[in-house]
Amino acid sequence: MSLELDRRISDSGTRFRIFPQPRFLQKADGSGPLFPEPEQVVIALEPAAIQPGPADDRMFVVDAIGKLPYNRFFRPPYQGAFQPPIRAGENGHFDHLDPNSREFSAATMYATVRRVLDIWEDYFGHTIQWHFESDFSRLELIPLIEWNNAQSGYGFLEFGFGRTANGTIDHTRPYCENFDVLAHELGHSIIFAEVGFPASPTDDGVDYGGMHESAGDLVAIIASLHFNSVVDLLLESTKGNLLTINGLDRVGELSDSRQIRIAFNGLRMSDVGEEPHDRSLPLTGAIFDTMVEVFQQDLVAKKLITEDLRTRSTNLPGTAHDLTQIQDEFTSAYTGNEAAFKDSLLLARDYVGRLLAVTWGKISPDFLTYHSILRTMLQADRDLTGGVNAGIIRECFAWREIAPLPTSLMMRQHTLANCGFDETEPSPVPDGAARRSGYRVPAPRPDSSAVRTAR
Structure with missing residues (x-):
């Protein structure tokens, strides 16, 4: 969601509270929870547009009682018993709910999915129509079923709980409160809606599968950067030094968040196989690297860091002395300029959000390759900036070894x-x-x- 839209809905939207990351994540030093309190978010609907559930014209929560997971024989809509719908407070908002209550968990699921949809519809510039719209007008959200798993499917999201060490249900870890997981699963629905599906039975979809998993992660990563607490923690921990080995280590210490670990990876195409989650990592890394490079480019333009520091921080590996010197220089530049660094990162976030939306809106799912994504992304950058960031995109993808296949006709x-x-x-x-x-x-x-x- 652009900074402009966020400011615009701050007074007119509906307030909820959600945890930016799972509440069970601990600080690296073991001193306590990484995010001890939920953070207020505002969704783009006015209070009058939200019905008890919570529910609106695009999605609804049904807190099912005694429900078994959906399968090929048991599908939406759910018609069994359910808990009473959650109602807004007297002011029309939902930020009054006790974080330790079942009602809070149900409202969190709705608020997370609605907030992520708001963010990405803003980047796309249009309503994202559900890929299941021929059968259902709304997405069914089922927050708490007795199951040590979670799943997304045709017209629904249903979530259970995490697992204990011996595989039983861990009721202290409801998946419906995990922002990353919900955002990732919604990302799959966005790709189904905006990119579509391979049409040919001869298309093995190797890169399509990797793109799908990468897109789910990128939808979650960009959305998570809409939490002030996440952005502040990221910058305070790294001082803006996000690409050196030191930066990677510091980010890795932030938490056990899968999305944070996914974003900061050093894998190339020669390091991965055809399994979709594995194959997604170089593509995710290339796009996240692009965001960081655009962020640092803006820092240089605003004279917050030097071009020399930017160059040294993006050329790996370096000596231990070099890395220490680089970190010291970033710390010096960041100190006293915290707000300016944050503004630059948020601008880079919104640029990459729009870049992805334009790219996903143009690519064909048929016989998709990572190289075709690169070419479409360069075209998207021309549409958005006149090609200002083309060099950055090429370099980030080249480092990840994303290039035409040697057997491609274009290489003949x-x-x-x-x-x-x-x-x-x-x-x-x-x-x-x-x-x-x-x-x-x-x-x-x-x-x-x-x-x-x-x-």
Whole structure:
């Protein structure tokens, strides 16, 4: 969601409270919860547009009682018993709910999904129509079923709980309160709606599957950067130094959040196989690297860091002394300029959000390759900035070894002989047509021409 829209709905939207990361995550030093209190968020609907549930025209919560997980024989809509719908407080908002209550968990699921949808509809610039709209008008949200798992499906999201060490249900870890998991699963629905599905049965969809998992992670990563607490913690821990080994280590110490670990990875295509989650990592890394490079480019433009520091911080590996020096310089630059660093990161966040939306809106799901995503992203950057960030995008993807396959037709070389132009034999193509194609046809020898005429 753009900074402008966030400011606009701050007074007109409906307030909820949600945890930016699971409440069970602990600080690296073991001193307590990483996020001890839920953070207020505002969704783009006015209080009058939200019904008890919570529910609206796009989604609704049904807190099912005694429900078994959906399967191929048991599908929405749910028609069994359910808890009473959650109602707003006297002021029309839902920020009054006790974080230790079942009602809070149900409202959190709704608020998270609605907030993430608001963010990405703003980036796309239009309503994202559900891919299941031919059967259901609204997404069914089921927050708390007795199951040590969670799933998304055609027209629904249903969540249980985490697992204990021996695989039983851990009721202290409801998945419906896990922002990353909910945002990731909604990301799949966004891709189904905006990109579509491969149409050919001969398409093995290797890169399509990797793109899908990467998109789920990127939807969650960009959405999580809409929490002030997450952005503040990220910058305070790294001082803006997000690409050196030191930066990676510092981010890794923040929490056990899967999304944070996914974003900061050093994998290339030669490091991964065809399993979709594994294959998604270089693509996610390339796009997150792009965001960080755009962030640091803005810092240079605002004279908050030097071009030399930016260059040294993005060229790995370095010596221990170099890394310490780089971190010291970032710390010095960040100190006293915290707000300016944050503004630059949020601008980079919104740029990448729009870049992804335009890219996803243009790519074809059929025989998709990571290289086609790169080319479409370069086109998207031209649409958004006139191509200002093309160099950054190329470099980030090249480092991840995302390139055309060696067997791609676009990599095939074409000699004059391949194209039917041979200096020893005249081309049968009329001279005017040859000129239009960009090739120069040698003048025919008289004897050769005569032979052809005789035939």
